[in-house]
Amino acid sequence: MGLFILSRRERPDPLQPAWLAAHRRHGFREPLRLTAGDWRLDLFGALNGLGPQLVQRDNGDFAACTGVFFYRGARGTAGLESLLDDFDGERFPWSGSRGHFAVIVCKAGRMFLATDALGGYKVYHDGGRTLLSSSFTALRANLAQATPDAQGAWEYAWNGATYGTRTFIREIRQLRRGSLLTLGPQAEISAEYRLPAADAPQHASIDEAAEDYAARLRALFRVYAAGGGRFRTALSGGYDSRLMLALLLDAGLDPQVYVYGRAGDDDVRVAKAIAAGEGLALEHVDKSQTAPPPSAGHTERAWVRFDGWKNDGLFDSGVDAEDRLLRVPGDVSVLNGSAGEVFRNFFYLPDRRYRARDVVWSFYSRHDPQPMTGAFDAEAYDAAMSADLLAAIGTTAPDDQALTRADIEALYPLHRARYWTARDVGLNQRFGPLLFPYLEPAVFSGTEREPIAWKDYGRLEAKIIERVHPALARYPSAYGFVPADGPDLRYRLKMQLTFLRPTWLRRYSYRLQQRGPLPPRPVWLGDAALSAAGLDPALPHMRALFVPERLRDAEVFNRVCTMELALAGQPLPG
Template sequence: MRNALFVAIEGADAKGVARAEASLQRQGFAEASSFNFNGDRLRTWTFPGQDQVAPIEVRTPTCFGVCVGPLWYRGVFGNAALKILLEECEAGGRPEEALLRGNFALFLYTTNQCLLLNDPMGFVRLHASADGCFFSTSWLAACAYLSRVEIDAGSAIEYVLLGAAHSRHSVARGVDLLPVGQAWDLKQRRMWARFPDGVVSDQPAFASLDEAVHAISSHLRVISTEVVSAFPNAVNAALSGGFDSRLIVAGLLAAGIQPRLFVYGDPDSADVAIAKIVAAATGLSLDAIDKRVLDRGRPECTTESLEQSALFFDGLPSDGIGDPGADRQTRLQQTADGSIALNGGGGEIYRNFFHLPDRDFSPLDIVRTFYRGFSTGVFREPDGLDKYEERLAASIRDIATHAGGDGKRLTRRQVELLYPFFRCHFWMGLNNSVGVRHGYYATPLVDLEAVSMALRVPLRWKNAGILQSRLITALHPLIAAQDSAYGFPFNVGPGWMARLAEWMTCARPVSLRPLINATRRKLRNVEVAPALLQRYRTILPGEWQMDPLLDLARLPDATALGRALAVEVVWRRLLQGGGQV
């Protein structure tokens, strides 16, 4: 299969392109195919172990298309889907967004058009250079193209504190993301708006919970059937004690396939215990993976091992690069032999993700509700917190305008859309982009049609998991009858205590939530272990890139420190001498 691509158009810096090629080779990719068009050039790359998997790539005398990641269109998968897309574009049309499914980056060349785009939710990232001449699925390759790479301070702070930069500007100044709802028209040398009338249509709310359950579960059956048809006996699905992974497994079982299940955690963890119960009840195989056991005996981190981790994860993964190797090992196992790994990310479109009541909010309210999980003393600059909040609020306003309005006050509809198009687009999209670098990976619970339907569900049915419990039960009653991490089987649904807890959470004033979060952190005594920080500083002595911006000793946890470590390793080891990766 194709695991990475880049496009260099006329005017691109030849030395920069050569650096990008060297970067992809250093990341472990091998060149797979190339396509020259109108003086421009596309190159695709494959990862070891995936070079024997048939690519999604179609050539005709007048058309060429290639895809990184799994692609479904009009109910069919892979080359059949790509062929339909090329035929429609050759006839002068554009892809019908609601029928595009999967997590992918896509290049389409026809007689009249040349489009570079990703899935409608933007879950596989496309990066562009500041000169507008180089585009790549690899952030490191895009950095390598530049002659000089400087840190974007605001994006770096967001990455370290939140797990991803939450705007179109990446941590490297001069490398930007393809924005939500946009595609590049490489023939016209311009951006193309994919959703001129808004990302989802304005449809009335479901008349009843039963109607919502029937419509959404029917859609999930279609999704599951498409996955099963494309990957018969080659589906690996994560399972924990929560809603989302159970919903995926319920859909697969309803579609007539028995997926191979895996769960992460130690033998005494609640997730492992519940996953074993579910697997036993359904007769499914389960691989319980304790990553700590996998990492036993592995040597302590060195600059060389950290560098290899950064190369594997395209530089800046959401969990940082402190992983000794178990994360890399398990990712490769789940997509080996052309299998697809499914993850429940995005399933919270069916719940009240931000735990806010049914009313309007400002963008700053959203920031203070959900994006303040750290000590305010972490910022080095006196106005650091204000800059951080305003930057996030500006990004939220920009995303919210896709659903109408000016973004200054967010309707409940816009708040609901922030979860898939803001939270998932930036945070989950980073992990999905890493996933397709090494095999087929997808988060099937969230697509454009699913988001549209979830938007029609009144909030009172999403609270406490009422809707999602009903969906799991509608798809597979047996799997719904097993225990969950929420204290109730999904076929029973949340009782009065769970509903009361949800109501109390939603009732907390936004102005008090940062204080509540700070109190929780103090009670839990969650902080960066001084010994861990000292060990990392011993490996990489001297001032770090993030030191002028953040007090690393006051980061919220070891994962945030691992992200600061990732920035340091990338800038010291991979971006030495400007953009050379």
């Protein structure tokens, strides 16, 4: 939970006055500062009022964390106590840890920083690693100038995240994966977590696989339950939230359940049917009915609470920043079903080998040349994305070499989830404790090696739900069929239309959808709203890379405006 800033003591104080004042205005309390050796640490509690997680000893040793940390089955400060006993400065005990976090340890006068095994909890740093933080805007506030990273800017604009070590600002980098850093004269990466493929069992049948993954998830939820507190989860018409509800009930917990959407949406209809059948109280949240009118103050609040950028862009009505805070009062932990696609055929590719370039064409080519400037080189963009994919799975194969299907499947948790999905990890945990069970390597390890036929149509995940809570597998889904019965012919035929599209054709799908007249933009993306936030509506910083007037996709335009704000500085206070 909260955020941290680590800085070399020779640097100027990283708590820039304007940055700190804005964070105070919008919910962050005063930080706790500790120093050891050449480094200082600033720890902020969460927006819901929970303070920093820290244990200190009389000899000067301490351990602190942001995010959510479990060690040896103990949560928060209890886990930190055990870690401080065990940590030897050479290795981080990833196998005994759960959650998504940054842990800072000081032992015998030496400081260390470790992130979770996946690297889902993002840590940003400057080029010399003299400033490291879970806050992107803290890095930006300490830059004398900021310049766009062209590849990172295109990745964020078209795909909602940046990948590898890039951000969309050249002077700000991110750690690639789970890492242990020794904080001496410099911050040196002394170890990185690698997913041990050899640990993945070979299952003889889909039922055997379902039994294994159900057991892993049950073990994780026993850890959650032992940590105490109350739990809350969203429920929708899909599989991921239903499996989380099944696991909470199986663990003997009484979760608070809510659903997002309009009254007639399939998600709402299915969630209400499940809640009624299982005797659960269900909160229905229709954001379209609760949205406040936009104002300049909303932009600064979003900038603070969402750390300068989020997947769909920073500019909105303001309801998201309020709703996320309402989800996590007091000791409530919220579960997030992101990355449940580890149990499914996420890329919708038939069961054969593909090059990294084919995956880029199939999934990461959501770009349109019309609103791009001459600086954009599609071949160079695809090559950089391919290189990121290969680095994510630790292979040096050329991007024109066919990968195994296990490698392709591993790209979902180790690339898509690690960067796009995980941006929400650190953001949500600024508000309070949030848990992401499907992003745990102990859960998803081995899913890349399961037969694609088991993953198609959600068959494997439906079997897992059935193992954990048979009754929940008998309710209809938003897909038009009951999970326990499997997909009907209509759904199979519909999905085949996607499976059979060749990757070279998928490359052009998005740009074909972007033809036609420019649609009207939401009021919060209008010139008046941008000006009120302190932006020049002409977006001068972004003009070297985009022609904003030609952007039809409001979400892409939102991201371009978000980058303009990050490059210009922080928004005007409202």
